[in-house]
Amino acid sequence: MEHGKHKLSYMALVIATALSSNVAFAQDNTQGLDTSDSGLEHIEVTARKTAENLQEVPVAITSIGAEQLAQNGVSVLTELQQFSPNTTLQKSRGTNSTLTAFIRGVGQQDPLWGYEPGVGIYIDDVYMARPQGAVLDIIDVERVEVLRGPQGTLYGKNTIGGAVKYVTRKMTGDAEFKVQATVGDYSRQDFKVSGQIPLIDDKLYLGFAGASLQRDGYGEYITSDLDGQDRENYNKDVFAGRLTLEYTPTDDLFFRLNYDKTDDDSNSKGGYRLLPSLLTDAPVPDSVYDSYTSLPTWNKVETEGVSLTVSYDINDTWSVKSVTASRESYSPTNIDFDNTSLRIFDVPAIYDDEQFSQEFQLNYNSDKLQLVSGLYYFDGESCGHYDAILEVLGNALTLPGFTAEKSGCNNSESYAVYAQGSYDFTDKLSMTLGARYTTEEKEATVNTAAFFETVYPKSGWVPGYVRDDAALAGSINTVLDDSEEWSRFTPRVGVEYQYSNDMMLFASYSQGFKSGTFNPRATTAEPAADPEIVDSFELGMKSEWNNTLRVNATVFMLEHKDRQYISVFPNEDLTVVDQRLGNIGDSEATGAELEIQYAATESLSFDLSVGVIDTEFNEVLTWNGTGYDDISDDFTVSNTPETTANFAVNYDLETDLGSFVFNGNYYYRGEYDLTETGNLLTQDGYGLVNLGINWYSNDGNWEAGLHMKNVTDEEYLVGTYAFVTPQDDGSYLPGTGGDNTLIGYYGDPQTVAFTVGYQF
Template sequence: MKTHAIRSALLLGAAFTGLAAVPAQAQDQAAAATDQATDSTASEAQGGNGGDIIVTARRRLESAQDIPLAVTVLGGQQLTETGAFNVARLQQIAPTLQLYSSNPRNTSLNIRGLGVPFGLTSDGFEQGVGIYIDDVYYSRVAAATFDFLDVAQVEVLRGPQGTLYGKNTTAGAVNIKTNQPTFDFEGTAEVSLGNYEFKQARTAVSGPLSDTVAVRVAASLTDRRGTIRNVRTGQDIQSLDNLGLRGQVLWQPAENLRITLAGDYNKQDANCCGSVFVRTVSTQRPLNRQFAALAAALNYAPPSTNAFDRLSDLDSTLNAGNVIAGVSLRINWDVGPGTLTSVTAWRHWDWKPENDRDFTGLPIVARSQNPSQQDQYTQEFRYAYTSEAIDFVVGAFAFNQRIDTQGLESQGAAASRWNIAPSNALSNDPSVLNGLTARNTQFLKSTSAAVFGQLSWKVTDAFTIQPGVRLNYDKKEGFYQRRVFTGTGTELTGTETDARSRAQLAIFQPQLSAPEDSDWNFTYDLTLSYELAPDVLAYATYAKSFKTIGINQNGLPTDANGVPIAAAGAIKPENVNHYEIGVKSQFWDRKATLNLAAFRTDIRDYQATVTNGQFGVLRGFLANADKVRSQGIEADFTVRPSERFNAYVNGAYTDAKYVRFVDAPCPPELSGGTTATAGQTPSAPGTPGGISPANCDISGQRLAGVSKWAFSFGAEANAPGSLFGEAGQFYLGYDGSYRSDFSSNASPSAATLVKGYSLSNFRAGFRSDDGLNIFAWVRNAFDENYFEQLFIAPGNTGLIAGLPGDPRTWGGTVSIAF
């Protein structure tokens, strides 16, 4: 058994022996945080809950144990102490959450293996996991890469949420609540220092301007040098450079009316995003056109063949400039037994990337830049009613978005030798492809409108029926134009027949397309819940959901003659059937909590990302897979036998696979050869110069990015004491996680299988009764070598590059609340 597997088994066993799950400490933290996070009525609701976790997942204040919904709740203090300062780090303590990010734009956020297809992101389809911050929907998943800013509580809701939330979500939602303005003066300040020159500072101040107006301002700054050394430039890449600012003004002219104006600005300017050499595999390209032969011909060798030397030699400039900002106006008006809410918001996203898309130190792809700007407007109206027997939420939601992209891709001096067959004399002429440039202009207009509602009818004291409905309209309009210019500035029309032009057009083809589509969807869900005993709730849910239409916004695939396939402009909506049963329980005088859920989600016309392995023809396009299924079991267990000890274990088994996908892209070992025609038998995998299938049947294989097994576990013990004359407690905490192997390519391949790994984080410190917290921390304490992602380099050369996960990091944090 491998070392990391042995270590994982020991750590997991120790955690179970200690009766561990999401820290019970988080119950107190989240309950306290929700006072500020959910408007002024929260404090009244908190008073009688005896330390319950209070959530707003169903748009009203409830105990997390009382709602028939699988939800993970994480408090602000827990996020700080575990180092989970953004969504990416949440997955170490929420095992059903998966986030992959090769750069902020190409980020996938999934729950239970579903949400968005793994791989290059397209603007033309919707996210299956919604991100909400203070009721505002964030359509750009790049928001998940930013630091949390003055966050009180994070709720991870699993399963379809379309009858409760503004934007339809088929896989779940991440509901983030920030601390709200207060009429008592208060503040927090925090500073962290660590290795790799890690520096993080966060602060927030809140207080009154008058009897009816209160303000809150918060700021966050994170900086760290990169963990990969670029030997060509002498720079460290994969750095962190995040700035966040947020301001809120609360006007409360009457006890039943609260109006909050909020604005935020978040900026990233990291030296990112790069990769390292991992391995090469045999493809079906001719042997003299595979990586070893091409590298030898160009006298090239990677700086290291050991990925965990963390050395790179990328020669193109790297940048991940990223700004997300916005303004929102939230009105809560208590009308009779319910609350009327209006949320009006504008969001802006400005993305300025620079990449090295050949993953080598050779000047093959000289530039790959696709800057984008998004403006998003949303309006949501919602009325939440509560009575002894009936609760309901009804709402309307409108969404308008425009994204403009200005793409620039160009070839370098080594492109001719790398891309043109050696038998062609043009391969020895660098000027053929050097400077060949594609300029892409595109925009997307997306409009969505919906009405939704959910009713909770308490038929008896124990039995509740909860139906929900949603009616949704979506329209998408796209535009894509690619113009191609030679190194001398001559524009190619695509009709040229001379050999030089044909070699150039094999890299970049001019194209013009304007796909558009619209669709109506009616969906619904039904949940039945029954209180089997005090503090034991059983529930069953069926949801008929959908993910709306998509369009191919990055250009259309072409036929054998190079003609764009117009029918591929739009893709069908996903048709989702979701089933779930669960039990929520507390026992041992509520010192222990055990929640179990079993689920199955069937999706027809699953929206998949397809790539064709070529350098510049397409970044990837969308297509429908016939059927996908995700099913599994989840368990969350928490114990707190005393104020001096708490422990937790979360576990998930997820079986997510393609039930039927017969025309999928092929993995690298079956790509690069002559495409098989009718009657021809494809060659064996990895046969140089062989015959490749036009596409592959991957039915029955696992979805990319999904581990069958995932666990998080940990514990904390404390003892009373004093420090610097301050009374409080000394504490020692541990948080661990394990996930089994997963595929890092849409079509599974042994070449892109990421091995399972475990991570261990420790912390030790002192908390005073007056808000001082001083602690030291070490993350990835055993310096586990693991990959976050593996990448197949373009051109079917067999090169596999990768993004190593963070090595061991350590440091200290001092925070104070006043």
């Protein structure tokens, strides 16, 4: 860990230098911050559930607005990791719509139902409880905010790493219509339409947005027996739409009704075999985007949501707000763990989730005190079903066909009351106090079965297959049917010092918790794992001077306690995979983040963000039969590079032909492991170069953009499945299924896209 500590020390020195320089400058600057003449954009965020200037919020936050997203050709949520230090947002294994999210080393390793995220995803303040369908496409968005560090006071459970807020565009009051088309390599064809219609002038508006997003695969399935199936791998086939109705009957009362629906019919994502198969004669593919499979290639993710927001200004200081929301998702998916043409280790699965939430807020805003308080209710049903099909078990066991089936639900109901206020003692000194009390009950069932035949979740999964539920019912056993209740108090304490109009210094302590849960893979009636807890300390600076330079910096330390983890135990019955969930131990992280924006001239600007983090497990206890052993040296904090950095340049050029914006950025991610323990694949540090040219007509109606991503065509891992045992001589012993299963999933290759849009 010494290398990481040197990086952290260097980063702290950089921040200290920036801080001391800023202090010296602030003493000479008596004009204060004048955003009207500033070369820097005034950025408004709602990180504390009220509209504030980014520079006034004592939270480590990155906000990326619609204009910046468009000019950088950002089309999907995962690309935002480039802009936020110490952040990982990547497409998960097996599908293009499941999100892997980590912030400051805290996230969710396994997307199976029942497991809880460590980073909260929000659409217009509505929480998305599951990672399936969370790789959101950027459609008619106003901005995206990335909040780093525990947000347990205002946002509640499962935000121990942070939160990502997807904020859709609000109505402007005028009739608008915009159409946009994008074409690119891999036969990319995207079509987007959005607009708004005043139904009653100054009172009632209807907004709409829709998108059809199509692309061929970066690779293909090269299996020989896929007659009649789509062979595209890493392709895209998405339709997304949104309707919004806004009503303002009086100046003090506002209603907003949102409906959104997404259908993702992109194929299941096949992995790349890094080792030759022992059981087939197929070679390792030539491309990392090519794969083999014995499952159908189709996949589906359907998500749908509706929300109603009502806000009322009681008077100049008091206001109330209500957010009522319901969401559901359904995802049948095919995951071929071994990625061969044999059914060595195939897992067809169904994820089925529903949630309802209700939040009431009572807010107060005066010259001295700003208060956000509320009541929150959440009811979520998270269910699933998978069949682990093993037809060939090598030397361990040979069967004509064997299927291990799991199904069940992890349902939760929670209530919370919260309040957070900031009080100004003087013009310079203020203090923030926040607290949230949450009580949650979780009910879980796990059904398990073993069939000596190949079984799929439902009829028609493969052509001609009929699932005989009546005949299978006798083999299905309920091994877990239990409930558990937890209560948690999560505080936040902060002190802010406004050194000058241009600089704020802050220090804070915050706590968050990740929900306790039952093991969805349980083989016995094992108890639930307790909630995970994160305690975080931060020191930060928000500064801006000369209306051209913005420097925001944070140093932090967090302790991640009672970490939940699945352990695999040997079983005398080779058909039983005994996986038990428990709280295994603690980890910690220390780090720093620096974000700089510099408007060198009216036309030229630079952005720099750097994050460094040093993580390690302090304790991982395992039972040896007579006592506990500490095996923390075998664990690593996954999906967390020691260094992330982004340097971007933006140049505006005004001509008689219109306005041109040229931009480019270099994004670097340091080395990181893909799994917490038994890691066999480590991604070396790599850099991505992205370039763009944008054009805007002088009348403001037309726009166009040409964007090239991953210019140098870097290959980098974002996920893995590993079912082999490494040997000292560099060879591997086969694992589950009797084959050398070491699989990699990769990020996007070099792509080029041209976009043209018209609006009036």
